[in-house]
Amino acid sequence: MSTPSAPSGSLHAVRVTVNGRPEALRVPARRTLLQVLREDLHLTGTKEGCGVGTCGACTVLVDGRAMLSCLVLAVQADGRTVETIEGLSRDGALDPLQQAFIAHDALQCGFCTPGQVMALRALLRATPHPSLDEIRRAVEGNVCRCGAYPRIQQAALEVARAAEGYR
């Protein structure tokens, strides 16, 4: 049952590189990148908080840019490179941003956390030493109902201030 039956229309071939691995999929036209990641590729670290582009929980990197995967159709991801939260750890070691989140307790229930981390990753990649204001704007679209915001900001600032920058 990994590929549910398509209720409407035919399937489309999609080639996409996810966390460095090439994937070849056949998807219905209206299937979103978020659904493909979670249901077809079993990468459930990317969360659905609203499904309509208003919460940021589904944030992933597409060709290095932060995107709301609930608003990206899988067919639109054809030929692109996608990075999800699962792609951040190397040999079981967490990425510096993830480590900073843990050190600063920037997560409570943790459901928004992957989206927050990915949004900040996109920022730090483009701007290695962002200001507090830039950090806040990068995650303004990411709802944290637990209210971990002060900690998220602290965690991001710590990484932003690291002399060596963010890889």
Add this chain to the structure above:
Amino acid sequence: MPRIIKQRVEFEGRVEERNVVIEGDDLPVWPAGERFQVIGTPVTRVDGAQRAGGTARYTADLYPAGVLHGAILRSPHPHARIRALRTSRAEQAPGVRLVLSHRNTDAIPWYNGMSRIFDTELRYVGDEVALVVADDAAAARDALDLIEVEYEPLPHVIDPLEAIRPGAPQVHPQGNVLGGAPERYARGDVEQGFLAADAIVELDVTTPDVLHHSMETHGSVAWWEGDTLVIWDSTQHIFGVRRQVAAALRIPLDRVRVLSPFMGGGFGGKNNAGKHTVLAALASRRLGRPVRIVFTRAEESQAAGKRPRSVQRIRVGARSDGTLVAIDYWGVSSIGAYRAIGTPLAGPATELYACPNVRAETLNVFTHTGPAAAFRAPGYVEGTCALECAIEALADQLEIDPLELRLRNYAEADQVLGRPYSSKFLREAYAMGARAIGWERRALTPRSPVRDGPPRRGLGMATQLWGGSGSAPAYAEVRLNPDGTAEVRIGTQDIGTGTKTALTQIAAEVLTLPVGKVTLSLGDTDFPYSPLSAGSQTLASCGPAVRMAADEARRHLIDAAASLLEVAPEDVRLEGGRLFVAGVPERGLAIAELTGQIGNFTIAGRGFRGPNPDGVTIRTWGAQFAEVEVDPETGEVSVLRIVACHDVGRVINPLQYQSQIHGGVIQGLGMALREEHVTDPETGAVLDLGFDAYAVPRITGIPEIVALAVDKPDPIANNLGVKGVGEPPIIPTPAAIANAVANALGVRVTSFPITPAKVRAELGRRA
């Protein structure tokens, strides 16, 4: 032998008589000044790597092999009867496997018998009409449009004040007031009290419907393994879900297992099984496949519970020296279409201050709107808005410093139940908070409204009173592995509060192991019973049981070491993971050496939560201070700083304690200034579906938050001296902000949220 005693136990602002089983002697309370290695230190989350790494599996992340997806058809009418319902077109739609409705489902009682799983009378926009199960969620949702329903619309009532007028449409045959009458409380003689007053303040206060909006929506995934039902549920109470589902399906408890190892927030909205939980189980039984029902964000706005709006009137009277002589309180809570228990709105007004003459009346009113649910300190947030705004208005009228006025009316004992408090360090919280905000900078509130000019600053404060004692029963098990690592099992939940980490710290402390050598598992009804994660009771209920379980394992370790070392157990010490002869540290061995030697004999311990002490009231306390800047021209309120200082007993983990404070304050801030769930009075429709029109706080709107703790153990509450911190921090925030706004402008907005339009209107009204 266990014995059963009756005890008055506080939960979520209500006191109830409960049978409590006493199984033996509890451990003595760790006194103030006890030296700890792990407790009281800022241990980072033991499951942080899973949560931040994306490998934590929440209910919503479960797609078992063969899973089918459910979608729910909901009533478009606030009140209607189903005349006819045809499902054949939906059943034939591509991918659809099953449609459930009242026509093919048992009349399972729901909402305490007020309704049933599929009722033919619908009482709010969003009430469940039918379930479609299909191969994928999109197919299930598409098929909802193919279900044909003939509704007979019935008269409805949305506003709670209209609902209590004679002749109003009835939500339930028993009438629109829960319990048939207001809840009343009185002590002394309020009329006499007001006669003795030199100053009287009367305020009308309203608070809005507020939504929980946990980031993980409500959801259940159910399947059958033979005759055993397995349910993953995003819940605050796995054992409660098990009990409700077993009753609904009429199957024995031992045939239901409920799991919730990771949970994406609840805030009170997930205290019970939902209809979707039972429906997933029913559909799975019919289809022989796993069924997953996860709410959309829009359903979360319609049918997932809310903090019900309140309409309150409060009158307080005092002598010229500030001594309170009378409090008269009246409040209405609009509990929606279904609710079994009332909202304890009057809690703060009746208990917070020493006052001989108090009268309170609360009405819990049914309306044709979405059901209310507990939401982080239900009733007390709303009630504190009324009481603490009135107290500060009174202080202004008497020209007494508001903090001073509060201290003059400090309640040394519980006047409602007529007994002492187990501990109360509210004076300390006041002092620490006042110092941190610089309360002495507070200027007198302007005598006349400030209508124009540059933005003005103001300082305000409010007090927090709440339960959070926890209680029996709760159980835990600890066992040691041959390699010296320890495992703890407890059937509680970590809803984001850090329960798992705090409980791990307690076990590690007792066993003198590093936190990394203790693995705690929770969220599974196969583990020992624990209560629901609500009422700020988790740590204070489960923590003492974990300590006792670890202590029993520790005693077994010592006994085993004593026989190996050939000394009496009294002469064996356990420190830093090493067992040794007292005074002869070199004569000893590490825990792992001992457990390794005894092989597969397992050292284990079981612990229970002892009863609460008799004859005392256990409360949490706190004070918050807000500094705001208000632009009189636009009415815009900017919160610059919130200082929060709470007395919740001993703090097990200061890092997580502060995170809880941040979270509560931020939700309080949302309620104070922005959040409002709106129901159209004409159609009963929810006007804020999802996050688009409902303003949850975002990172850009967050002020500086200073989180302080009194951090003194309660001397008798339980063997750890802890109380809960989940709910306390949201309680005083809206009132503190409102008071700061009043201090800035000289006018008082008592209708929450305090929007710029309301500020402008209030300034205009006084012109």
